[in-house]
Amino acid sequence: MFKDEMTPKERMEAFSKGEEMDRIPVVPDMGVTMSDYLGYKTWDYYSNSDVIADTEVALFKRFYHDSISVSTTLRGMAEAMGTEIWYPEDGISQLKEPVVKKVEDIEKLKIINPLKDGKLPVLIEALEKIRDQVGDVASIGAAMTGPFSVAASVLGTETLLRWMVKKKDALHKIMDIITINNGEYIKEVGSRGFGMGFADPVSSTTLIRKKQFEEFSLPYLKRNIAEVKKYCGSSAGLHICGDSKDLWPLLKDSGIGNFSLDNCESLLEAKEILGNDIVITGNVPPVDVMYLGNTEDVKKSVKECIDIGYDSPCGYVLSTGCQIPKGTKMENIDAFMEYGREFGNYKRLKELKNETK
Numbered sequence: 001m002f003k004d005e006m007t008p009k010e011r012m013e014a015f016s017k018g019e020e021m022d023r024i025p026v027v028p029d030m031g032v033t034m035s036d037y038l039g040y041k042t043w044d045y046y047s048n049s050d051v052i053a054d055t056e057v058a059l060f061k062r063f064y065h066d067s068i069s070v071s072t073t074l075r076g077m078a079e080a081m082g083t084e085i086w087y088p089e090d091g092i093s094q095l096k097e098p099v100v101k102k103v104e105d106i107e108k109l110k111i112i113n114p115l116k117d118g119k120l121p122v123l124i125e126a127l128e129k130i131r132d133q134v135g136d137v138a139s140i141g142a143a144m145t146g147p148f149s150v151a152a153s154v155l156g157t158e159t160l161l162r163w164m165v166k167k168k169d170a171l172h173k174i175m176d177i178i179t180i181n182n183g184e185y186i187k188e189v190g191s192r193g194f195g196m197g198f199a200d201p202v203s204s205t206t207l208i209r210k211k212q213f214e215e216f217s218l219p220y221l222k223r224n225i226a227e228v229k230k231y232c233g234s235s236a237g238l239h240i241c242g243d244s245k246d247l248w249p250l251l252k253d254s255g256i257g258n259f260s261l262d263n264c265e266s267l268l269e270a271k272e273i274l275g276n277d278i279v280i281t282g283n284v285p286p287v288d289v290m291y292l293g294n295t296e297d298v299k300k301s302v303k304e305c306i307d308i309g310y311d312s313p314c315g316y317v318l319s320t321g322c323q324i325p326k327g328t329k330m331e332n333i334d335a336f337m338e339y340g341r342e343f344g345n346y347k348r349l350k351e352l353k354n355e356t357k
């Protein structure tokens with residue numbers, strides 16, 4: 001079995017500079033769905049920075065994965081802006097009452113304070129606590145939701161889709177306020193020395209057309225991406241759930257440094273279309289392989305992904321195609337890490353490169 005020769009922090013620093021590494025970075029997409037690892041409920045994780053820090057540090061000690069990420073989750077920013085969220089005791093949060101129901105409600109929207117509003121202060125505290133505990137060896141970053149996906153919880157998805165056609169000006173106004181608010185969080189997190197990545201599931205072409213992405217999502221996302229560069233001093237990554245291939249040509253020069261694709265998309269095509277410009281990340285199926293499969297299925301899928309992605313010109317990160325579902329067997333995540341090390345270490349990849357020459 002391959003043994004790491006670098007710490008995750010050393011590896012990610014080398015990766016960001018394009019220097020040699022002992023193996024490719026391996027990052028299972030986790031978070032609130034892992035809250036039961038130490039016996040907590042999702043509500044504990046959503047609401048308590050000690051629970052987040054304990055859980056993330058314990059997971060890190062087990063997997064030694066290459067990035068610990070603390071996310072606002074899909075609805076965190078909308079909640080800070082006044083949307084009501086329903087938290088089941090042990091399940092994923094749901095939209096209860098969107099803060100904007102009619103055009104007049106837009107006037108009520110305020111500029112958020114990341115140290116006061118919603119659960120944002122909990123997340124910032126958690127990031128600090130994790131860094132205090134494992135910061136010398138771990139790579140730690142924040143994650144948040146792209147502006148268009150925030151809008152789905154500020155308005156409700158159905159209203160959002162309707163307003164793209166019927167109330168364009170009002171929607172642009174909301175998008176502007178959301179982007180400013182995302183920027184407030186980026187500034188705060190950046191001032192503390194953390195990087196930032198985005199998940200933007202509602203921008204998927206499973207839900208909207210490319211033209212709509214160009215009009216309502218991309219310009220605002222680009223503003224936030226530029227703010228990450230400015231305030232965090234690093235390039236933002238982006239994950240889009242579901243279909244995204246039509247958007248890739250637009251993402252190339254959006255300013256992102258890394259694109260993480262869903263498992264419904266092809267890693268090979270992503271390498272061909274995006275690989276010369278940015279890092280690609282993906283895309284072991286979280287449900288069919290990680291949740292429903294066994295360790296042999298994980299092994300097969302990890303090898304397939306690495307053998308496609310490893311020579312992507314700007315670099316490759318092995319990850320899951322989306323968040324690992326609650327209830328996934330720990331042994332499958334162990335296997336994900338183990339086979340990531342086995343198939344992704346530089347000795348094997350060197351041989352692989354020579355064979356294919």
Ligand SMILES: [Zn+2]
Nearest residue numbers: 240241322323
């Ligand atoms: Zn996803």
